[in-house]
Amino acid sequence: MKHLVSGLVLSMALAVPAAAQETKVIGVSIPAATHGWAGGMNYFARTAIDRLEAAYPELDFVLATASDPGKQVNDIEDMVATRNIDALVVLPFESEPLTGPVQNVKASGAWITVVDRGLAVPGIEDLYVAGDNPGFGRVSGEYVASAMPDGGKIVVLRGIPTTIDNERVEGFQAAIEGKNIEIIGMEHGNWNRDDSFTVMQDFLSKHPQIDAVWASDDDMAVGVLAAIEAAGRDDIKFVLGGAGMKEMIKRVMDGDTMIPADVTYPPSMIATAIEITAVGLVSQAPVSGQFIIGSVLVTPENAAEFYYPDSPF
Numbered sequence: 001m002k003h004l005v006s007g008l009v010l011s012m013a014l015a016v017p018a019a020a021q022e023t024k025v026i027g028v029s030i031p032a033a034t035h036g037w038a039g040g041m042n043y044f045a046r047t048a049i050d051r052l053e054a055a056y057p058e059l060d061f062v063l064a065t066a067s068d069p070g071k072q073v074n075d076i077e078d079m080v081a082t083r084n085i086d087a088l089v090v091l092p093f094e095s096e097p098l099t100g101p102v103q104n105v106k107a108s109g110a111w112i113t114v115v116d117r118g119l120a121v122p123g124i125e126d127l128y129v130a131g132d133n134p135g136f137g138r139v140s141g142e143y144v145a146s147a148m149p150d151g152g153k154i155v156v157l158r159g160i161p162t163t164i165d166n167e168r169v170e171g172f173q174a175a176i177e178g179k180n181i182e183i184i185g186m187e188h189g190n191w192n193r194d195d196s197f198t199v200m201q202d203f204l205s206k207h208p209q210i211d212a213v214w215a216s217d218d219d220m221a222v223g224v225l226a227a228i229e230a231a232g233r234d235d236i237k238f239v240l241g242g243a244g245m246k247e248m249i250k251r252v253m254d255g256d257t258m259i260p261a262d263v264t265y266p267p268s269m270i271a272t273a274i275e276i277t278a279v280g281l282v283s284q285a286p287v288s289g290q291f292i293i294g295s296v297l298v299t300p301e302n303a304a305e306f307y308y309p310d311s312p313f
Contacts, residue, residue: 024086024281025060027079028274029072030115031093032065035191035219037243040267040313041091048271052278059278069097076101080108087111089277091270095162096120111280115273118163127280129273129291130164131265136295137168137216139263140240141175143297144214147238147260151180152211155203157189157196157220168216184210189220196223204231212238218245218262225258243267244298246311253303262298264306267313269293 028049033039042065049061062083066072072093079085088105092098092114099120106112106124114125144154156172159165165188173183185203189196196215203210204227213236215221221241228236241248242263251259272291280287298306 023058023060025062025083026087026089026274026277026281027076027083027085027110028061028063029076029079029088029090030063030065030270031072031091032067034067035193036245036313037191037217037219037265037267040311041270043312044268044271045274048274052275056278056282059282061274066093069093072098073101076105080105080110085110087113087277087281089113089115089270089273091115092117092119092162094160099124111277113273113277115270116164117160120163126288127273127276127291128289129269129276129293131269131293132295133164133167134171136242136263136265137171137173138175139295139297140168140214140216140242141172143261143263144172144212144240145176145179145181148179148181148212151182153182153184153207153209154212154214155185155200155207155210156183156187156214157199157216157224158186159188159191159217159220161188172214172216189215189217189223191217191219193219193223193226196220197227198223200224200227201231204228204233208235210236212236213240215239215241217241218243218248221248221259242295243313244306245313246308249298249303249307250309252298252300253307255300260299262303262306264296264298266293 030045031038033042062079064075066075088110095117103124112125113127116130184207187199189199213224215224218241221239224239238258238260243265248259248262252262276287279285
């Protein structure tokens with residue numbers, strides 16, 4: 001799909017006479033690279049913008065990264081006030097604080113593309129691009145259930161409070177229902193290694209027996225593993241993260257018993273969102289709706305297909 005959209009944008013750029021082209025501005029608002037997945041997402045956003053600006057000169061882009069919801073709200077308001085953006089591609093830092101501001105951008109007449117973390121009110125966006133978050137939770141839960149046929153006690157680390165985090169957890173819980181697997185602790189690790197290290201330390205101090213951990217993210221899994229190692233605990237059989245971080249995929253490839261599997265959730269989805277939005281602005285192609293990227297279970301048997309050693313994530 002990425003190559004198809006890129007080719008479509010390029011062909012339209014060549015077909016429209018320069019004199020007839022009107023500059024349109026696309027604002028891209030994303031979280032800063034506060035963890036590995038976000039770092040990969042920032043990389044793919046910048047490369048997509050560079051590619052589209054070269055292919056289609058009458059498209060102008062303004063990219064802003066934010067380390068908290070307040071900064072992201074200010075960035076978006078500034079894009080509207082100073083650049084009069086025709087479209088906004090936004091990956092909300094958090095769902096609730098960004099809903100009203102994005103709704104205001106929609107009211108201004110701009111096209112709205114929401115990526116990954118949905119808004120608290122459905123239907124504001126013209127286009128939604130994301131991984132299959134219910135599927136991400138379901139695939140994770142199915143793996144945990146298969147790896148623990150006799151049941152057991154697990155702890156769960158959630159991400160930042162967002163609609164996608166809710167969808168993942170609900171999918172996971174549904175998949176382990178009736179499998180004799182007890183969730184004895186569930187806390188937000190905020191998709192952050194340091195936060196997850198602290199949360200896991202707390203779990204370890206409270207629970208003398210933990211059979212496995214659903215970290216639900218590879219960055220959080222790194223923090224979890226560090227806490228387990230620091231505590232010298234050997235009761236935990238495995239940690240399941242997710243998103244396809246190259247270091248974790250390598251551990252799966254190498255048969256690491258503590259990281260026996262992973263679940264994909266590619267940060268390159270931001271590039272897909274930006275490219276489809278560009279097509280919507282420069283053509284009559286219908287691009288509204290949803291573009292959902294499926295989650296795949298990564299095991300030692302297929303890990304080589306998902307290992308990209310030169311990737312930033």
